Amino acid sequence: MSRLKEVLERIGPLDRAAMESARARQATLTKPQGSLGVLEDLSVRVAGITGNPAPEVKEKLIVTVAGDHGVAEEGVSAFPSEVTLQMLYNFLNGGAAINVLARHVGARVVVVDLGVAAEVAANAAADAENFVDKKVGYGTANISKGPAMTYEDAVRSVEAGIEVLERELENAGQRRGVGTGVDIVGVGDMGIGNTTPSSAVVAFVTGEPVEKVTGRGTGLDNEGFAAKIKTIKKALAVNKPTRGDGIDILAKLGGFEIGGMAGVMLAGAAHRIPVVVDGFISGAAALLAYELCPPVRDYLVASHLSVESGHRAILEHLRLEPLLDLNLRLGEGTGATLGISVVEAACKILREMATFAEAGVSESEKVR
Numbered sequence: 276m277s278r279l280k281e282v283l284e285r286i287g288p289l290d291r292a293a294m295e296s297a298r299a300r301q302a303t304l305t306k307p308q309g310s311l312g313v314l315e316d317l318s319v320r321v322a323g324i325t326g327n328p329a330p331e332v333k334e335k336l337i338v339t340v341a342g343d344h345g346v347a348e349e350g351v352s353a354f355p356s357e358v359t360l361q362m363l364y365n366f367l368n369g370g371a372a373i374n375v376l377a378r379h380v381g382a383r384v385v386v387v388d389l390g391v392a393a394e395v396a397a398n399a400a401a402d403a404e405n406f407v408d409k410k411v412g413y414g415t416a417n418i419s420k421g422p423a424m425t426y427e428d429a430v431r432s433v434e435a436g437i438e439v440l441e442r443e444l445e446n447a448g449q450r451r452g453v454g455t456g457v458d459i460v461g462v463g464d465m466g467i468g469n470t471t472p473s474s475a476v477v478a479f480v481t482g483e484p485v486e487k488v489t490g491r492g493t494g495l496d497n498e499g500f501a502a503k504i505k506t507i508k509k510a511l512a513v514n515k516p517t518r519g520d521g522i523d524i525l526a527k528l529g530g531f532e533i534g535g536m537a538g539v540m541l542a543g544a545a546h547r548i549p550v551v552v553d554g555f556i557s558g559a560a561a562l563l564a565y566e567l568c569p570p571v572r573d574y575l576v577a578s579h580l581s582v583e584s585g586h587r588a589i590l591e592h593l594r595l596e597p598l599l600d601l602n603l604r605l606g607e608g609t610g611a612t613l614g615i616s617v618v619e620a621a622c623k624i625l626r627e628m629a630t631f632a633e634a635g636v637s638e639s640e641k642v643r
Contacts (some may be wrong), residue, residue: 278434279538283568285545289323296328303630303638311624313598314617317576318625321618324549324574325458329626332458332619334447335382337608338439338539339366339373339463342390342532343414345423346510347468351503353493356414356467360393363465366607367403373463373607380616382461384608387439389432390414390466390531407442409435411531418472418510422527429526429534433567436538444546459549461578461615462536463608464556467493470583473559475507475528477585479516480562481592488585490555490604521566529563536560541567544574549618553611554581554603558589565593578614579603 297319302308309315321330341363347356365371366386369378377384387407388395392414395406411432415423424432440460447456470492477488485507491500514527525534537560543550552561552575564571577595580586582604590597598617603610631638 277430278437279430282437282541282545286541286568286570288570289320289573290326291323293326293328294319294323297322297625300328300625300630303632304624304628305631305634305636314621314624317618317621321549321622322625325547330622331626332615332622334456334458335380335615336443336447336457336459337373337377337382337384337461337463337612338387339384339465339608340387340389340436340532340535340539341465342469342530342535343392343466344468344472344530345415345417346419346471346506348417349419349502349506350499351471351492351495351506352468353495353499354467356392359465359467360391360395363388363391363395364399366465367399367406371607372605372609373612376609376612380612380619382612382615385439385443387535389435389535407439409439409535411435415472415530418475418514418528419506420513422514423472423529424526424531426522426526429522429529432525432531432534433522433538433541436535437542439535440539440542457548459551459615459618460539460543461551461553461608461611462539462557462560463553463611464532464536464606466530466532466556469530469532469556471503471507472528472530472533473556474585475510476524476533476559476562477589478507479511479524479528480566481588483585483588485511488588490583490585519566521563524566525563529559533560533563537564537567540564540575541571544568544571548574549576550574551576551578551611551614551618553578553608554606555583555586555589556606557611558586561593562589576614576618579610581610
């Protein structure tokens with residue numbers, strides 16, 4: 276049995292008993308019922324994900340996956356492809372936005388090379404405990420001329436993401452002396468030009484017009500934006516993915532890092548870990564994970580609503596409500612990191628807030 280198939284078969288429904296227990300405790304906490312809104316519902320869902328009626332969020336992990344894209348040669352990005360590798364080094368040195376925000380919330384960042392179009396310097400890789408080399412290829416092919424990758428490489432990219440998370444679960448578990456030592460995982464991306472394949476994936480899966488789900492990425496001017504839309508339409512016409520086959524969609528239109536993020540999401544669900552999705556690129560990965568296994572949706576938390584126009588179409592298709600709306604469009608896992616802080620707050624309310632009985636506070640007459 277393939278690793279991917281094994282993981283897909285392990286993803287089951289949420290634990291309804293744990294959710295009912297969490298919901299019952301919420302009803303006894305010292306507040307009017309429903310007064311903490313989304314925080315209440317979120318804590319109940321995390322209980323269902325983990326199977327723990329009083330879930331804790333201690334060990335936090337961000338997986339930032341990097342890959343390059345052949346379609347960048349069409350001028351669909353305001354930045355050159357070399358920036359992907361340069362930013363990877365920035366991540367490893369702790370100087371990027373994701374590093375700052377991860378330190379802020381107490382999360383560990385793991386940086387994964389799934390398809391950077393260059394070798395990561397040996398000294399940089401050797402010195403970085405948070406670097407994982409899972410390179411499937413040196414960037415994808417140009418999707419406006421043919422498939423991004425082979426079907427086999429699409430499977431490899433998803434399975435690489437699965438392997439990354441499972442390795443981190445084992446390592447964190449050893450540090451904590453428990454079975455699986457990660458309580459929550461956020462996913463993020465790095466890849467110049469990756470809004471183009473993401474828009475192609477979103478347009479194909481959701482059925483929305485390319486113009487509606489395509490944004491300006493890193494800051495294209497009007498001419499560049501028009502060329503980007505034309506390139507995406509050409510990619511859809513040239514490749515004609517098989518509807519309902521998430522791997523074929525990934526192979527025809529996607530990217531190595533997009534497949535890797537989908538793999539992290541699937542592995543998180545298989546291990547009953549809440550997965551916090553970042554913005555537009557990781558949202559495209561979420562669509563592919565959902566194509567492969569619809570139950571994965573219940574394990575995903577949408578951290579925020581990106582400025583990228585196609586992100587709303589993703590969230591509507593997945594029926595997920597974003598926790599935040601901060602006009603973010605950076606990627607890297609920055610929004611996911613902030614989302615993790617909200618999930619942690621929700622779980623702390625459920626675990627640590629006193630009940631009416633514990634606090635000696637009179638309850639509403641309606642709940643007596």
